[in-house]
Amino acid sequence: MKFKKLITVVVGALAIPFAAIAGEDSQLTVEGQLMVTSVAAPAHMENVDEIFSGWVFRKDETQALQMDDFDNPAFIFIDKAIDTFSKVEGTAGKACVSCHESPEVFKGLRASMPRINSSGELETIPELVNGCRTERMGAEKWKWSGGDMAGIIGLIGLQSRGMTVNVAIDGAASSAWDKGKDLYYTRVGQLNMSCANCHEDNYGNMIRADHLSMGQINGFPTYRLKNAKLNTIHGRFKGCMKNIRATPYKEGGDEFKALELYVASRSNGLTIETPSVRN
Amino acid sequence: MAKGVKARVKVPKTADVGEIVTLKTLISHKMESGLRKDSDGNKIPQSIINRFTCAFNGNTVIDVKMAAAISTNPYFAFDAVVPEAGEFHFTWYDDDGSIYEEKKSVKIA
Numbered sequence: 001m002k003f004k005k006l007i008t009v010v011v012g013a014l015a016i017p018f019a020a021i022a023g024e025d026s027q028l029t030v031e032g033q034l035m036v037t038s039v040a041a042p043a044h045m046e047n048v049d050e051i052f053s054g055w056v057f058r059k060d061e062t063q064a065l066q067m068d069d070f071d072n073p074a075f076i077f078i079d080k081a082i083d084t085f086s087k088v089e090g091t092a093g094k095a096c097v098s099c100h101e102s103p104e105v106f107k108g109l110r111a112s113m114p115r116i117n118s119s120g121e122l123e124t125i126p127e128l129v130n131g132c133r134t135e136r137m138g139a140e141k142w143k144w145s146g147g148d149m150a151g152i153i154g155l156i157g158l159q160s161r162g163m164t165v166n167v168a169i170d171g172a173a174s175s176a177w178d179k180g181k182d183l184y185y186t187r188v189g190q191l192n193m194s195c196a197n198c199h200e201d202n203y204g205n206m207i208r209a210d211h212l213s214m215g216q217i218n219g220f221p222t223y224r225l226k227n228a229k230l231n232t233i234h235g236r237f238k239g240c241m242k243n244i245r246a247t248p249y250k251e252g253g254d255e256f257k258a259l260e261l262y263v264a265s266r267s268n269g270l271t272i273e274t275p276s277v278r279n
Numbered sequence: 280m281a282k283g284v285k286a287r288v289k290v291p292k293t294a295d296v297g298e299i300v301t302l303k304t305l306i307s308h309k310m311e312s313g314l315r316k317d318s319d320g321n322k323i324p325q326s327i328i329n330r331f332t333c334a335f336n337g338n339t340v341i342d343v344k345m346a347a348a349i350s351t352n353p354y355f356a357f358d359a360v361v362p363e364a365g366e367f368h369f370t371w372y373d374d375d376g377s378i379y380e381e382k383k384s385v386k387i388a
Contacts, residue, residue: 070289076307076352079285228351 028055030273031069033162039269044169047200053270054213054222054278057204062225066277074223074275077230078158081151090139096152099136103155110160110272114261116172122257125153126232144251145238150230154221157274164271165218167264180262183255189246195263210279215240216267217260219276226279233260284308288369290383294361302333302340305354306371306379312347328353328379330372336365361385 028035037053045051055063065071086097100106114124126144129152133139142149169177184195198207199215206212221230231239234251237259241248249255289303306328313325325347333340340359359367364387371379 070287070303070305073305073352073354076285076287076305079287080283080307 026056028053028063028067028273030067030161035162035271035273036164036269037271042265042268045266047196048214051216051267051270052203052214053267053273054216054219055273055276057211057213058278062277062279066273072223072275072277073228074154074221074230074277077147077151077223078154078275081148081155084148084152085155090133090137092136092138094137096132099132104159106156107159108163110157110274111163111165112167114257114264115168116176120172122173122176122254122261124252124257124260125156126234126252129153129156145232145235147229150221150232150235153232154230154275157221157272160272161274162271164269165264165267167261167268169261169265173261176258176261177265179254180258180260180265183259184262189241189244191244191246193244195240195259213278214266215263216270217263218267218270219273219278221274222276222278224278230275233263284373284377284379286369286371286379286381288367288381288383290367290385293386293388295388296362298361299358300361300385301356301358302367303354303356304331304333304369304381305352306331307352308371308373310349310351310353314347326374328371328373331355332370332372333357333359334368334370335359335361336363340367361387363387 026037028037035053035055037056038050041048041051055066065073069075082103084096085103086095088095088098110125114122117123126142126149129149130141134141142152167173187194187197195215198212203212203214217233217236220233220236222236223229224231232251234256237256238248238251249259284307286306287304291300294300308328309326310328311323311326313322313327315323317323327345327347327349329345331341331343331345331353333342341355341357343355345353364385366382366384369381369383373379
């Protein structure tokens with residue numbers, strides 16, 4: 001609601017810079033730490049000048065939930081993940097904590113993911129987690145968007161909260177990034193829509209009772225009021241694709257991983273808000 | 280004991296004598312209403328937290344009776360006067376007889 005008003009004002013008075021109007025109430029501080037919720041778009045984005053965190057598009061009440069870690073319901077799941085972190089599982093008799101001293105060692109990881117690993121493949125945090133589980137712990141894989149997985153990637157992501165998103169898109173990552181960009185602009189499904197139709201052409205406008213965001217993923221995994229749990233990036237992609245009556249790609253598949261890289265690169269410059277609260 | 284229950288409480292560490300402080304509590308609980316059915320059409324039995332109390336040095340601050348319509352992960356925020364240094368004692372009573380407790384002490388600044 002606030003966002004819509006801002007847009008109107010900017011259109012009405014083109015000369016006034018955006019930040020001057022935004023005022024104090026559009027600043028996101030989480031536990032005293034100031035987050036960047038709007039910043040100049042990264043150079044590779046041709047059609048957008050300024051990027052906004054999804055937080056900007058939410059109602060005041062929802063925005064307030066994210067500003068205090070106690071009010072943020074995502075922390076129930078983070079608390080559970082802290083327990084999981086030291087829970088021994090699998091044939092090797094190990095827990096996360098056996099190798100990784102504490103969750104804090106993952107500081108900074110979330111801000112640069114997904115990335116190209118040493119064998120030249122695109123890797124994401126859930127894959128790292130499952131790699132650890134199967135190879136080092138001898139435990140079973142977790143489901144990509146299951147509760148355990150969402151909790152632990154939330155805990156890992158939390159360590160990077162406040163850090164600037166900086167995903168590499170050149171060099172070895174460029175082919176995956178190109179693929180992700182193609183997917184972003186490809187129309188699919190019965191409604192024949194691409195990601196860009198909503199999140200680039202129409203952000204800030206209403207979609208039914210809700211404001212369309214720019215589809216930034218800097219706050220994932222995110223607690224959604226609609227389903228009262230942590231939601232993963234690929235889970236959200238899947239939801240979007242169902243909404244446009246398309247057959248979703250597989251969670252953890254090459255398409256979604258490439259799309260994740262591209263979408264993450266669109267938030268280069270914003271801060272990691274994990275775990276965020278959205279509706 | 281229901282699965283995955285975890286209580287969270289936020290109480291200031293210090294307060295002035297007679298100060299009104301805000302307490303926030305949240306407990307993760309699925310709060311199964313007893314009205315839903317599983318995929319075979321059988322009723323899923325009710326499993327909720329039916330009572331929540333908070334006491335300060337033995338004196339009741341709040342005593343809440345809860346029913347089936349309360350949402351998952353019940354959250355309570357309320358004010359309390361701190362007349363002296365002491366301890367807030369929070370208790371949740373589950374339908375299955377389990378009791379979840381949490382204690383937080385407050386010092387006088």
